[in-house]
Amino acid sequence: MKEKDGYSECPEQQVILYVEKEDGKYEAIQTGSYLSANYLDDFFLKRKNLEKMLGEKIEKGEINAIGYFMVMEDLSFSELAARTGILKWNVRKHLKAGNFSRISESALKKYSMVFNVPVEEIVRKQSENRKQDNDH
């Protein structure tokens, strides 16, 4: 890639690219991320739509807040079990929408550590959407 083709304007996300300079030497340049410079709005749109869709699923009783954060953070079922140290068998039970209230406090803490959100936030996500369901 020629140097002139390598530059993108994105102060929030800088990257190093190796390019061909005018003298034919290959060297590093610091530039903005092309993807973030051009497509970040699309990323946020999709994220917002995903949040909405998952919120509706909680509302309908199809998933619970554990499933919500698992999808939002792009974790597979196996990876979630490995990261929390909770047996797959139990994670499977915890992911069933109706079982949220049966998840122990210690298990919730483990999920909270992995998701990097407070336990209260997980509980709020669950109750907020289920409340909407009750209001309907």
Place this chain on the structure above:
Amino acid sequence: MIIENYHHKMAAHCESGSITSLLNHAGLKITEPMVFGISSGIFFGYFHNMKSFTFPTFIVRNKPGQMRKNLEKRTGVRFNTRDFKDQGSGQEALDLLISKGVPAATQVDFFYLDYVPSWERVHINVHFLVVIGKENDVYKVSDSYFPQPVDLPVKSMNNARFAHGNMSPRGFIFYPRYVPETFDYEKAIRKGIKKACFYMLKIPIPFLGIKGMRMFAKKITDWPAMARDTEHLSHEVMKINILLEDQGTGGAGFRFMYATFLQQASEIIDKPELREFAKELMEIGDGWREFSLFAARIGKNRDLGPEKFKQMSSLIYQRADKEEDFFKRLSKTIK
């Protein structure tokens, strides 16, 4: 305490960048592409059905940690390495090194790094950064993806170092124990290239190397059936661009950085043919970039019909054919 004489520098990749930076600090003048090339960093692997991932993905560099090991074998550099059973002992060891003025690289889950913008934060346990200080329960970090050193609270550092799951870091740290003034570059470069050619051409596993590229080309047409909806598919297709360009590769899935290595190698060992190979790989890299920009564009436009996946498949097959020919000839030249 902050290690004042540590020179922070951005790099294309976290592992090769951290290694380069630590070696430079220890007095060995070596570039990131040279570290990457000698350690046979260039690679390809496609994972269609791995339980750790939610969707098929691919890698474009060798296994995390392998660069450091390969470099030790080929240059005589020696690193101290250590992992830990618990956060307490891990933090204690890191703090002790800082107090002695020893910068150390550590392996972390990218997701817990507070200084990373939200859209970049993903759970991936194989990010490397160098810790260069600590003041008031905040670490000073030299992360090669950022223009300046950054701050990271102790709690976040511990969460990042002791995340569980696939490739769990277990607080892993490394720092140079012995760094030679110089080494036999010719031998190291030849070994590095030979091993890279082996990785690309001869690993007898169907999803690795050129075979992996062809598997990617074949399987990408299955992606639409695996996505939950169009926006999910769009996201996964646009991730191709992230994996090739944004996730610390130096552009075109490390092909530009490896081309730079070949150009530097041609001068160091006085082998002009390598300069031609460098030029060729730069062009191959341009093809990968064309592919990644195509993926970003169709993802954004939600133009994700079967014909687009056939087009992507065809572009990958072309890259595979070109790289197979390239590495076969490179392998013969370097013998």
